[in-house]
Amino acid sequence: MDFSFPPQAETFRSEVQAFLAEHLNEDMIRATHDGTIHAPALHAAMADRGWLSGPVPAELGGGGRSALESVVLNEEMQLARAPIDAMAVTIVVAAILLEHANDTVKETVVPRLLDGTALGCFGYTEPESGSDVAAAATKAVRDGDEWVINGAKMWTTMAHIADYVILLTRTDPEVPKHKGLTFFLVPLDTPGIEIRPVPTMATERSNATFYDDVRLSDQWRIGEVNGGWAVMKTALKYERGIAGGQFPSPPVIDAAVDWARTHVRPDGTHPIDDPAVRERLMRALIDVEVCRGFAYHCADLANEGAMFGVEGSMTKLFASESYKRHCRDFHDLMGAEGLLTHEAVDAHLGGRIEENLRHSPVTAIYGGTSEINRNLVAEVHLGLPRIR
Ligand SMILES: Cc1cc2nc3c(=O)[nH]c(=O)nc-3n(C[C@H](O)[C@H](O)[C@H](O)COP(=O)(O)OP(=O)(O)OC[C@H]3O[C@@H](n4cnc5c(N)ncnc54)[C@H](O)[C@@H]3O)c2cc1C
Structure with missing residues (x-):
């Protein structure tokens, strides 16, 4: 099997990485500590590149980027910890309006959503x-x-x-x-x-x-x-597109690897020297590869013109449940040090593991809970009886 992306998607990946190196900074990430996951300057720069309209189909007036490019964009933004929640929601709202709104709304509101001046x-x-x-x-x-x-x-x-x-x-x-x-x-x-x-x-x-x-x-x-309900189905279709590109774990795994390499135990060794610690880190990295497999499969289906359904549920279910598991695991490894929040000056990497530990449960609630996704996988994929 060949898992490589088409050259166009890889070129786009390099473009996104260069963009993030130029436009994303730690202050933007830190600013989300006030609870609002939005960086206006980053949002405006994305709009300038035409990337807000990118995932919207061209026949609806959007940028018409391929599903593979959209997943690449999502992946790189999440790996870089970019605050993108407001952006992701705004793109879905614009796509819903392009499919269902009257011409006045399409002509007055949608351009403002896609040029970054309205949310x-x-x-x-x-x-x-x-x-x-x-x-x-x-x-x-x-x-x-x-x-x-x-x-x-x-x-x-x-x-x-x-x-x-x-x-x-x-x-x-x-x-x-x-x-x-x-x-x-x-x-x-x-x-x-x-x-x-x-x-x-x-x-x-x-x-x-x-x-x-x-x-x-x-x-x-x-x-x-x-x-x-027809509008709701469109909303879910585009939301699933977002669910198709979930990579919340890598930044927290990077933090755990860094901690395991740099923390000094009383006997002078580092946690990374311990095979049991290495195994826990490796299991998390393997989960990320499984997440990638799910997400790329969804993107591939969308690229072929098939609207994925249960595959989106599987992706979201696996991504959010494994993210929760990794955060709990790393927090456990760190012991009391893992309790330090971003407000503590000596918190490891600005308290990233603690912050992700508190954040991870909600990813298994919004956009469809894990229980609902398990029901869908059971009924649609495994053919088990519908019980409701
Ligand atoms: C931080 C946050 C941000 C959110 N943002 C938005 C937003 O911007 N806009 C918006 O509209 N919504 C938003 N949501 C809402 C989110 O989509 C809902 O919380 C979610 O769909 C679950 O609905 P509920 O909270 O009413 O729980 P309920 O539906 O009441 O579920 C309670 C529990 O019962 C389980 N359950 C329910 N039905 C079944 C079933 N049939 N089978 C098995 N188990 C079941 C659920 O999995 C859950 O564990 C957000 C939620 C959170 C927490």
Whole structure:
């Protein structure tokens, strides 16, 4: 088997590495300690290169980069620890709008998202519906040419810096749940919206958002009335694209290898001298190769024109569960030293392992929990019976 990438993708990889060497710095990475995973200057530089529109299909007006190039971009950004959450969400919002919005929204909003001057965020999850996203209860009621929206969303990450939220609402409570949903693009400065911070143990800031008699003209509707599930499927399709390129572990493995080489034990040896430590590090590196295999397989399928489904679930499941395992393992190896956070001056590599330990669990929750992904793998890939 030949696992090498086509020359065009490798040339692009070198271009991304050179770009990151020029534009990404430690201050940008450190700034995420305030909880917002976004670096405006990096985002603007990416937009200047046309890389925000890169993953959006050319026939929709995007950059039309191949899936292999997109996975290369994702991989290099994650290996370099670039803060890309706002960027990834904004690209998905732009792609959804290009597929489902009317011409006015396409012509006025999408160019601002793709040139880096506006940010989007996702408003799907509610206090009572997360995995079962189709159970959304936020109400949108028609009033002449306008809609009146009332409800609450939970975990609207980036809402505090975004310009727009793509909002899932219920427009018909009388029909089966998937058939009574409608999406809106809501400018976040519309009167009646309140954004409250939700801190997480990962330091990452999310938000609870409240919609109190928010009035919107019909031009902000995305897709058909009660056709929200079709829009949701598009959203999941592009989100899976992101899931197809998950490489959270390598920076934390690098930190663990560095610690094992430099830490001096009371007997003068280094942890790396211990075969049991080396085995734990090797197991983590092998997991990363498995992650790469999954991610490249997804990209390859997408490149061939096949929309991957369960393969995206497998990739995300393996990447986030192994990332959690590596962080726990390295933290265990480091003992008490592993408890030092980035605020401690003598924390190893700025407390990278401790920070990743707190961050890793959430990757098995957002974008579809591990339990939901296991169900999908069991039902779709292994053919086990559906139990719900
Ligand atoms: C930090 C953070 C950021 C987020 N950002 C966003 C965002 O920007 N926008 C947005 O809309 N959402 C966002 N989310 C929400 C995220 O997508 C949901 O938390 C996730 O889908 C799970 O939903 P829930 O929290 O309601 O848990 P629930 O769906 O209530 O699940 C609770 C538990 O039950 C399990 N479970 C549920 N159903 C099943 C089943 N059928 N079979 C087996 N087990 C099951 C789950 O795996 C989980 O362990 C974010 C979440 C977090 C934590």
